[in-house]
Amino acid sequence: MTVGSYAIVSAVAEVTALGRTTSPADAAKIGARWTEYAPSPFGSELESNHALIAALQTIEPGRQRPTVLRSTTHTDSISRVRRSLSISPYNPELWLALGLLQLQRDPHDPVVVEALKMAYLVAPNDARLMPARIDMAVRFDALALPDVKDLVRNDIRLILIRRPESKSALVSAYRRASKLGKAFLEDAVESIDSSFLATLRG
Template sequence: MSSSNTLRAVLAGLALFLSTYGLALLFAGTITSERPNFPRDPQQAIAPSMALPSWASLLAPFDSGIRSSQALNSAFQAIQDGQSASGPGGGNDLARSQLTNALARTPYDAKLWLALALLEGQRDPNGPAAVEALRMSYFTAPNDIELMPVRLDTATRFDALADPDLRELVQGDLRLMLTRQPDQKDAVLSAYRRASAQGKAFLKQAIQTIAPTLLTTLRL
C-alpha cells in the first residue's frame, strides 16, 4: 500500500472514530439527564429512576455521567431495599463499590457523596465513613437546595452532629432553609420527627436562634 493510500485509510478511520464518538456522547447526554433525584420530603422513599437500557454500559467509557447515573440508580435501589429489610445485604456492598468507582472519576458530584453517606449510614450509623461522605456532600455543593432536606435528615438521624465541623455545615443548611427557602419548613419538621435525641436537641437549639416562632410547631 502506498503512503497516500495509508494516509487515506488513517484519515477515514479517524473520521469514523470521531463520528462514533460524537454519537456516543449524544446518547450519553440523554441518559445522564435522567439521573434520579432526592425527594424534597425526607420521609418519602428514595427511589431509583427508570432502569437504564442494557446498552448504556457500553457508553460509560465515553462519558463519566453514564457511570455516575448507573451508580446513583444502584445506590437508590440499595437504600430502598435496606429500608425494607432487617439489614444491608450484598446489594449495599455492590452499590457502595459502584459509588466509590464513580467518585474516583467525578469527586465533585455531591449527589454521589450523599448517596454514599446514606449507604454507609445503613451499614454503620456511628461509623466515620458515613460522616465523611456526608461532609463531602456539603463541600461539593454547599448551596444545593435539592440536597438540603435529605442532608438535614441524615445528619440529625445519625451521630454526625458529634463532629463539630459537620455540625456547623448542617446549621448553615438549616439557616438557608428557614430564612431563604420558606417552602422547606415542612422538610425541617419532617427531619425533626425522625431525628435522634441528639438531633432533636440540635434542631431545637438552632431553630431557637434562627426562627424561634417555628418552635411552637415542633411542640405539636
C-alpha cells in the same frame, strides 16, 4: 479534616483527569465498547446516574429486606458508588448516596461523616441537597463535630429565611432524629426563627 477532604477530592480529580481519553469527533462512534474502557464525560455521567439510581433503590427498601440480602445489595451498591466517585469526585449526590448506604449498615462508621462532609464541600450552596443533608446529620454522630454542626446550622438558616417552602423537611428530619439531633434542631430553630419551634415539635 475539611482541608484533608479537599485534598482527597483534588487528588482523585487530578488522577482521573490524566486518564481521560479524547471524545471521538463523530458522536455516532460513542458506543458501549468505547465508554466501557474510556472514562469520557459521557460514560462517567451515565455510570454516575446508574450508580445513583441503584443506590437509591437500595436505600429505600433497605429496612424491609432480609439482613443477608440487604447486606449483599448494599455491598454491590457501595462498590458501584465508590467506582463512580473515582471518576466523578465532584458529584454531591453520589457522596450523599455513599453516606446513606453506609448509614443503614453502620451509623458509626467514619465513612458516613466523611461522605456527608464531602457532600457539603463539593456543593455547599445546592438547595436541593439541604433536606437530605440535614436529615442525615441529625440521625447519627456527625453533630459531635463542630464544623459539621456549623454546616448543618447554615442549611437550617437558609431554609428558614429563604426557602420557607422547605420547612416541612425540618419537621420530617426532627421526627427521625436522634436525641442529640432533636436537641440540635430545637436550638437552631429557636435561635433563627422561634415562631417555627412549636411546628417543629409537632
